[in-house]
Amino acid sequence: MSTDKTVDTVPVIKPEEKQPKKSYKMNVNTKSKIVTTSKTVVMTLFRWIVLIGVAYVIIGPVLGIISRSFFSDADSSNSLVYMIPQSPTNERYEVAAKTLNYLPTMLKSVGYAVSLMIIQVLMCSMAGYGFARFDFPLKKLLFAFVVLMIVLPTHTIMLPLYMTFSNFDIFGIITAIHGEPLNLMATPIPIYILTALACGLRSGLYIYIFNQFFRGLPKEIEEAAFVDGAGTWYTYFRIMLRNAMPAAITVAIFSLVWQYNDTFYARLFHVSDKMLISMRITGLQATIANVYRINSPKILELYMDAGIVLLMLPIVIIYVVLQKQFIEGVERSGIVG
Numbered sequence: 001m002s003t004d005k006t007v008d009t010v011p012v013i014k015p016e017e018k019q020p021k022k023s024y025k026m027n028v029n030t031k032s033k034i035v036t037t038s039k040t041v042v043m044t045l046f047r048w049i050v051l052i053g054v055a056y057v058i059i060g061p062v063l064g065i066i067s068r069s070f071f072s073d074a075d076s077s078n079s080l081v082y083m084i085p086q087s088p089t090n091e092r093y094e095v096a097a098k099t100l101n102y103l104p105t106m107l108k109s110v111g112y113a114v115s116l117m118i119i120q121v122l123m124c125s126m127a128g129y130g131f132a133r134f135d136f137p138l139k140k141l142l143f144a145f146v147v148l149m150i151v152l153p154t155h156t157i158m159l160p161l162y163m164t165f166s167n168f169d170i171f172g173i174i175t176a177i178h179g180e181p182l183n184l185m186a187t188p189i190p191i192y193i194l195t196a197l198a199c200g201l202r203s204g205l206y207i208y209i210f211n212q213f214f215r216g217l218p219k220e221i222e223e224a225a226f227v228d229g230a231g232t233w234y235t236y237f238r239i240m241l242r243n244a245m246p247a248a249i250t251v252a253i254f255s256l257v258w259q260y261n262d263t264f265y266a267r268l269f270h271v272s273d274k275m276l277i278s279m280r281i282t283g284l285q286a287t288i289a290n291v292y293r294i295n296s297p298k299i300l301e302l303y304m305d306a307g308i309v310l311l312m313l314p315i316v317i318i319y320v321v322l323q324k325q326f327i328e329g330v331e332r333s334g335i336v337g
Contacts (some may be wrong), residue, residue, distance in 0.1 A: 002264065006261055027272060062312075069306040076298045092306035100280055100301075101288050102310055109277040110187065110314060113260040116195050120206060120255045121248055123198040131237060133222070143211075149204025165190040165269060186270045194265075201258055201265060204253045213247035227337065257315055264274025281307050 011122075044121070046144075070088040076079045096102075128135075129141050168174065169181040184190050194200040198207060217240065225235040241248070263270075266279050273279035284307045285300045294300055 060137050063309055065305045068302055071301060071302050076302060079084045092302050093310065095288060095292065096303050096310060098283065099284060099291070100277060100307060100310065101274075102277075105274065105277045105280055106310075107313065108275050113256050113273060116191065116200070116259045117252055117255040118202055119192070119195045120198075121252050121260075122205035123196060124203055124234070124251060125210045125241060125244065125248060127198045128212075129214050129240060129264050131207070131211045132214035133219075144303060146211075148205050149199070150208065152263060154201075158264075159193075161190070162268060167191075173313040184269070186272065188269070188271050188275070190269045191265050191271070201262055202254065206255065209247055209251055210244065213244050215244055240270060249322060255321065256318065260315060277311060281311055 043118060060148070061118070066084070067083045069092050071085045071089070071092075072087045072089045075085045100128050127146075131139065131146070165184045167181040168184050174182055191200065195203070221239060221243070222235055225239050228238070261274075261278050263278050263282065268277050271279065273283070281304075288294060288303050289300055294303075
């Protein structure tokens with residue numbers, strides 16, 4: 001009998017008693033999934049808010065300029081009209097294009113910017129290739145000067161530049177031949193000289209981009225070319241520069257845009273506004289006010305908006321055509337090195 005009692009008192013673990021542990025694990029997994037999903041939703045929402053905010057800051061003013069360029073006189077004085085004009089007109093563009101002498105001036109400006117861009121791509125790519133592949137005395141010091149060109153404001157050297165090109169002389173040679181230094185003001189020659197010496201507008205940035213890109217290319221490419229008997233210049237132009245086309249396209253677009261919109265060097269060297277539309281548009285409002293006898297600042301701003309749209313049009317077309325190559329070049333230039 002005693003054995004029976006001891007047997008009866010032994011606790012028996014039933015399968016049903018393990019269910020609370022399973023439910024606890026399920027609750028933990030569910031909570032972790034909810035937390036992970038919530039974090040993903042919050043980060044996605046935050047990302048979209050940032051993107052929309054940045055897009056509004058950048059694209060909002062451009063859309064406002066395009067919209068106002070079609071405003072009529074009645075729309076400009078109507079406080080209820082904000083973005084969409086009630087009676088749109090092309091008169092702003094006709095007057096702005098006629099005042100700017102648009103097509104001839106635009107062709108001259110684009111030709112000027114393209115010529116500087118080609119020179120800048122060639123010279124800066126050579127400088128970047130030299131810093132990336134060759135060892136020479138004072139290399140680090142010279143590259144520090146390149147970085148200094150990026151961070152140093154151009155306004156700090158405007159007086160030395162003006163004095164240099166207003167009395168241009170090379171080691172006294174020009175004075176010995178002509179009897180006096182050359183005055184290169186009122187011509188684009190100083191800008192071409194600076195660009196050819198890789199010291200032009202934003203050249204430090206372009207040299208840095210090419211340097212970073214060439215450093216990321218494998219040296220085996222050049223070694224194979226040297227084994228086949230190729231020289232330094234042949235290897236650079238036929239092999240290395242072709243492989244650096246993403247960086248070259250990036251620099252080309254940057255150079256074209258900045259040279260096209262530049263007014264600092266144009267004003268410093270007194271380049272004629274008949275050659276540069278970026279200089280001519282600065283006096284658009286004053287010219288229209290004098291020629292057409294318009295005294296209302298609001299109306300003059302509408303003509304200015306139309307002129308700005310005409311100014312942006314070639315650059316926007318170029319960027320749309322080369323957008324894919326530009327983005328690829330920026331990505332590779334940022335990753336390499």
